[in-house]
Amino acid sequence: xxxxYAYFTRLGLDRHFAAVGRRRKSVRLATTVYALCANRLCDxxxxxxxxxxxxxxxxxxxxxxxxxxxxxxxxxxxxSASRQLTEEVLFSAVTDLTNLDLxxxxxxxxxxxxxxxxxxxxxxxxxxxxxxxxTGATGPR
Numbered sequence: 455x456x457x458x459y460a461y462f463t464r465l466g467l468d469r470h471f472a473a474v475g476r477r478r479k480s481v482r483l484a485t486t487v488y489a490l491c492a493n494r495l496c497d498x499x500x501x502x503x504x505x506x507x508x509x510x511x512x513x514x515x516x517x518x519x520x521x522x523x524x525x526x527x528x529x530x531x532x533x534s535a536s537r538q539l540t541e542e543v544l545f546s547a548v549t550d551l552t553n554l555d556l557x558x559x560x561x562x563x564x565x566x567x568x569x570x571x572x573x574x575x576x577x578x579x580x581x582x583x584x585x586x587x588x589t590g591a592t593g594p595r
Contacts, residue, residue, distance in 0.1 A: 458492045459515045465547040467491075474536045486521040486529040489514065501526040 462468060468484045475483030493504045496512070505523045514520065521529070533540065 455492055455496070455512055456515060458495055459488065459518070462488050462491060465551065466543065467547075470540065470543045471532075474532055474539075478532050478535075480528065480532060482519060482521065482525065483529055483532055485518045486525045487533065488518060489521050490526060490529060501530070 468488065471484035471487045475481060489509065490501070490504065492512075493499060493508055497508055499508055502523060505521065505526060509520045
């Protein structure tokens, strides 16, 4: 959690979301967005599960209060409304950060689906589904 908070502040997201929050009269927007980002990086879950279960199991940094479910939903509304500006701020910050010293890179991607759960390889997408020799078909009658 401390590493995530360090990068959240190093990217300037705390300042950015605090400014967005002031415009929306939301004092705790930055800390709510941080909690949602941290959850997404550590143990992705729905907003409901984040608030009802995950936040009970982690130690948030000093000054970060556990957000309510309602605050999480309001934070998502604020994120949506400030998407363009947030993307510009984040792009600028990441560009500056990578010119300095990038030691942590986080990806949010779904698990690979290259193998079924029983370990068999999936057929090639270019392979024919079935042929007369493998199905025993004799052709039209």
